[in-house]
Amino acid sequence: MSEMLAKTESIMKKGKSLGADEVIAKTTLGRYRQTRFSNNEIDISVAWNVYVTNVMLIWKKRVVATQIRNFQNIDATMEQLFKLAKVLKENPQYGGIAKGNFKYVTSMADKALRDLDDPSQYVKLAINAAIEEAGPETNTGGILFTKFEEIFLASSEGPTVQDTRSAIELSIRAFSTIDASGHGVECSSALKNFDPSKAGEKAGKIARLARNPKQGEAGKYDVIFDPLFWGSLLGSYAWMSSAFNVMIQMSIFANKIDQKVASNIVTLKDKPAAYSIANRTFDDEGHPVGETTIIDQGILKTYLHNTSTAKLFKTKTTGNAGLVAPMAWNIEMDAGDVCRGDMFNDLKRGLYLTNTWYTRFQNYATGDFSTLPRDGIFLIENGEIQQSFKDIRLSDNALKILSNIAEVSKERQHIHWWEDADPPSLCPYVLVRDVQMTKPT
Amino acid sequence: MLDKDLVDYALEHAKNKKIEYAEVRAQNQNREGILLKNGVLEAYSMVVNSGLCVRILTENGLGFASTNKWTREEAEEIVNTAFKTANSAKRKTKIKFVEEKAVKTSWKVQQKKKTEDISPEAKIDMLMEIDNTLTTQGINIPARMLSCSIALTQKYFVNSEGTIISSFVPLMGMYNFITIVENGKPEQAHKQYGYSGGWEAHDKWKVAEDLVREAKALQKLIKEGKAVSPSKMDLVCGPEVVGIAAHESCGHPMEADRILGREMSQAGKSFIYKDGSFWIGTKIGSDIVTIIDDPTIKNSYGYYEYDDEGIKARPRYLYKKGVINEFLHNRETAAKIGTKSNGASRAINYDREAIVRMANTFVQPRDMSEDEIFEDVKYGIYMRSFTEWNIDDRRFNQRYVGREAYLIEKGELTTPVARPIIETTTKTFWTAVDAITKTVVLDSGTCGKGDPMQGMPVYMGGPMIRLRGLFVK
Known part of the structure; x- marks a missing residue:
């Protein structure tokens, strides 16, 4: 010793x-x-x-x-x-x-x-x-x-x-x-x-591509999320997966175990593997960490637990103990079967959002929220960037976003950025249909 | 433990090197935290956190290092590390700190009721009573989180120019988050309380009363709330909404480090920048809009007498009579812009670099009564409080969603309005203000900035304000 x-x-x-x-x-x-x-x-x-x-x-x-x-x-x-x-x-x-x-x-x-x-x-x-x-x-x-x-x-x-x-x-x-x-x-x-x-x-x-941005227009768009942007949203989903946050209804996932909460192509895991910047071999109770599937092909399978919350939910700890409340370590979204290039090529008209910040919820239980895209915001037509936009806001619902995921890329990237893409994640490019964008008036 | 001799030793060790400036800041903090979840005491924590940091400026750059190991060897190591990394920056443009007079002083905030004299049982009982009051109102509140925090912070600051400052600040805090369910529909609210002083804070706050009022308002909102028909209309904002707008769209864009780009990759830049459309002297609001950031408000959550660079605190008039007037500065930004520091440099702990921060930001009151502000509104919205909010990283495009809001018809408040939204720009918002009441209400908040994040205690608020012809949806 x-x-x-x-x-x-x-x-x-x-x-x-x-x-x-x-x-x-x-x-x-x-x-x-x-x-x-x-x-x-x-x-x-x-x-x-x-x-x-x-x-x-x-x-x-x-x-x-x-x-x-x-x-x-x-x-x-x-x-x-x-x-x-x-x-x-x-x-x-x-x-x-x-x-x-x-x-x-x-x-x-x-x-x-x-x-x-x-x-x-x-x-x-x-x-x-x-x-x-x-x-x-x-x-x-x-x-x-x-x-x-x-x-x-x-x-x-x-x-x-x-x-x-x-x-x-x-x-x-x-x-x-x-x-x-x-x-x-x-x-x-x-x-x-x-x-x-x-x-x-x-x-x-x-x-370079974002030069000469114009005021973006409000409306519904099919949106390709860059892994950096998606890492921010995964951070919110990860946070709401903690049994502690479920118990105080700071979560869209309360009372939804074994229910469909996302598109069939969505599988989300917590996995603090050796390659992750959240690498660890045990949690704060000394319990081994491992791979925990939170959402399996669109179905919510478990919350993230420590021993105490697991007992309340009549299940086993997932090895996510912080000293008081369970927390996600490293969120991974399973890769899809579409190449990034094909995802863009197949997009007839939509947006490519590269980053975001300031995600805030009106109501954690219902999932109504908005977030501010920043850095490159691009209008895509027939797979090509047509225009750089600025000053638009994603104003939608967190459950609807999960349900409207239409494509997930094969390519994935390790993401962590400041407070806005935390905890760390392994993120693909994701195409979501009918995302509501708003603008200042 | 705060070993001043060791702090002085670290400074002397730094002064023996080829430096332009050095400072050592030590902090000892006794913290208590109590968390009540759905009426059950989840955990009680008591922590003593102490350590020291050194910041060194050389001709090549700036270095910072900290430790919580109080030994001479460790003090030497952090000085050596800060000195070495300062030099490794090899900057082409030299960092300068504006010249300021050395100060030798000590200051403290008194506790009228010492928290040390309040037993843990009494602290828990206080939370339990609030929860009990809340749950006996006949309202369905299935999720409740109440927390109480105490932080007693002793600091000792010395620099190579001869400044020596000792200070003590006790900070009381409370936070609550509730979910109301009515007819199967949830609504949520959260509120923070803060105070510099002792346990008397809990006599001043009316937390149970506020929570019951909030719960009843949310219940009524679910039962009776109507959606607003989107259009241009008059808007009256309560102090809570005024405070967040002042903080987000005046305080933050007026931080000089942001204006100079130092936070560009995290909190972002500002719509104010040299040779741009907005600078000192540019019109940003109506003539009656003056927004002040004042660290010297006694017993405020953002109170301090000297900042973390040893500069005396004073009120800063950020927007004055609708004009961009004065940025928030530390010594580095003041030197770059060619002015003096106005004492806005703050660090949340000994292991964090002090950066430019707000303290207590509020709209200056005028002379209108609360009744008068509604009187000549034919049709509009009164947004008393907010739920979701955000603003872009230039601090120009912002959104506030009403939590408790009412329709105003012919000068009278009528039905509750469900989540009215304003999504507008900083200039449109402050230019639309045509009336301001006379009573300021300040709310507590934890301002986010820095990497790693430094959640800073602040107040934000103001009187009620009326905006003409704003688009509400």
């Missing part, structure tokens, strides 16, 4: 020795680096070193949580936490944490990302690629982010395990003119698979 795992286990044991029924301690040693850039230059380089242990302690169905930083004041903190648990009211819905000795897959984290001190060269590659596509006047901005985490988890119910998790992602937005922009992202769990110039090239290409 490593020294850190032993230290983490000692925190868990301290909780048990005080009389707690169940205790989980999870230590994260995190090394995070970010380079922010705009106007084609680096604005700031940021480095965070984090040493933290998250603790969840349960006594007679009273759930309390805390954080211990850098293994300081362990005894006092745990005693205070236990004292707090003793004065709380019981949570009758509490259903336990993962129990047993589990087998885990081996972490494939890339140590090269731990040792990467100066990632500015990757930023320059992306900027240059965008400028090459969109011209010397192109203005770019974005971030490069790297993560290397060592995780140590000790649970009183069995799991005592460690993991390493790595990620690198680049997000670049390019402006070819003041009102013509494109956005590209590149996400990987390992340095060797990471090609920042791909993101720059895509941002630059869209920015």
Whole structure:
């Protein structure tokens, strides 16, 4: 057992020795680096070193949580936490944490990302690629982010395990003119698979095509969603798949298990695989993570659960435990059988939307929402871009969008971008029929 | 733990290097969070979070590093990292900070009722009572989430120019989200409360009263709400709608870092930019529209006396008499635009870079009464509150969907209106304002900006405003 795992286990044991029924301690040693850039230059380089242990302690169905930083004041903190648990009211819905000795897959984290001190060269590659596509006047901005985490988890119910998790992602937005922009992202769990110039090239290409935009017209359109845009929508669907959000009706999926919620060609999974930037081998209860099919060929099969919510829903945990509520790790949409090129060629008249932001719901239960397309917004006729648009809004319903999916591409891309395409996802191009667009008046 | 000696040591270590500027900011925060889900206590968390960061400016660029390990070795490491990465930027255009006077001071916000003196049981009981009041009204409310937060934040800031500032701010917060079902139809509402000060916040807030009122209004909306016939009409906005519009279409586009492109890839740019159609001095609204961002409002959620660069806070008149007047600045943006910082640099934690942020943004009141504002509206909509909203990343094309709204006929409020929508531009919205009432109401919010996201406590609000001839659908 490593020294850190032993230290983490000692925190868990301290909780048990005080009389707690169940205790989980999870230590994260995190090394995070970010380079922010705009106007084609680096604005700031940021480095965070984090040493933290998250603790969840349960006594007679009273759930309390805390954080211990850098293994300081362990005894006092745990005693205070236990004292707090003793004065709380019981949570009758509490259903336990993962129990047993589990087998885990081996972490494939890339140590090269731990040792990467100066990632500015990757930023320059992306900027240059965008400028090459969109011209010397192109203005770019974005971030490069790297993560290397060592995780140590000790649970009183069995799991005592460690993991390493790595990620690198680049997000670049390019402006070819003041009102013509494109956005590209590149996400990987390992340095060797990471090609920042791909993101720059895509941002630059869209920015070039988006020049001279005209006010878009309101109406219903068949829409091809770029993986970057679709990743934002998948983020909303993933969030609404959490059993916690279902229970507070912040979800279109409440009471719809085994019902049709999407087109037959839609299969959505949660899969924090080694290639994903959300790579992990266990959840925050120490339960192994795996592949969870949320929607199978249009049918809602499960919510995302921890042990406690699973018990309430009379099912098994899906390995999605956060310390309090279940959450999605990495959403994957199964590839379809249409080539991207054919999807565009077959579109007689419609829109190609490349990115979005500011998705807000009127009502999470019904799914009425709107979101603001940004960067390239293109009118497509007979497979060709006819016009670049601006200032239109997608104003529709989240269930209707799922049901109206007509085509899914074979090609998929790893997506993660800021708060708007989160959690990470593996996204295809998607064609949706009859999407309502509105404009300001 | 906030070891000032270690902070000073880190600064001295930085000053020994070839720097143009260095600052060290340390923070110790005691947080409590209580979450009640459908009347059940889901979890109670108590966290102490402390750490320090260093920001270094060299001739080549800017570097930032943070840690929560309070040792000399770690302090040296973050200084070395920030210095090294600042130099690795190798910028062609040099970053400058505008010159400001050094300050030595300390400030704090008092708690009239110390949260430390309120037992966990009493805090839980407070939430339970609200939930109980809500669920005994004869209204079907199948989903309820109530949460309470406390954050006691101690900061210590020093820089290479001689500034030394200590501060303490206690922040109280509450958030609720409810779903009402009537005749099988759901409606939802959420509301946030915030206050700088002590537990007395909970005496000032009327959370249970507000929630019951909200639940009854939503129930009535489901039963009686009519759709609006889309057309141009007069619109009266309540303070909640005025606040979100002021925040989104005035506060955000007036952030100088956004105007200069530094947030272009995340929160976006601004419709205001050099040599564009809008700049300082350009008309953006009617003559009676003045929008202020003021961090100095006592006990506000966005309260501070000095910002996270050590600059004294003051009110900023963003739009003044309908004209673009003053941007929100930190020292870097002020130097680029050729002005002084107005103290808008804020960070949510020790491990985040301070960036340009709003504090408390509101429309300046005038002299009309609430009755008068409806009097000469022949046909229009009163949008008291909003549900869905969003705005483009230039902060020009925006949409607000009414949550509680009523038809105005011959100066009287008549039937509830189901989800009226305004989808308009910043200039159209503020130019249409022809009347403003005299009483300001401020709501709490968590403003999103930064990468990683820094959710910042703010107030937003205003009096009621009347807009003539806006398209409502």
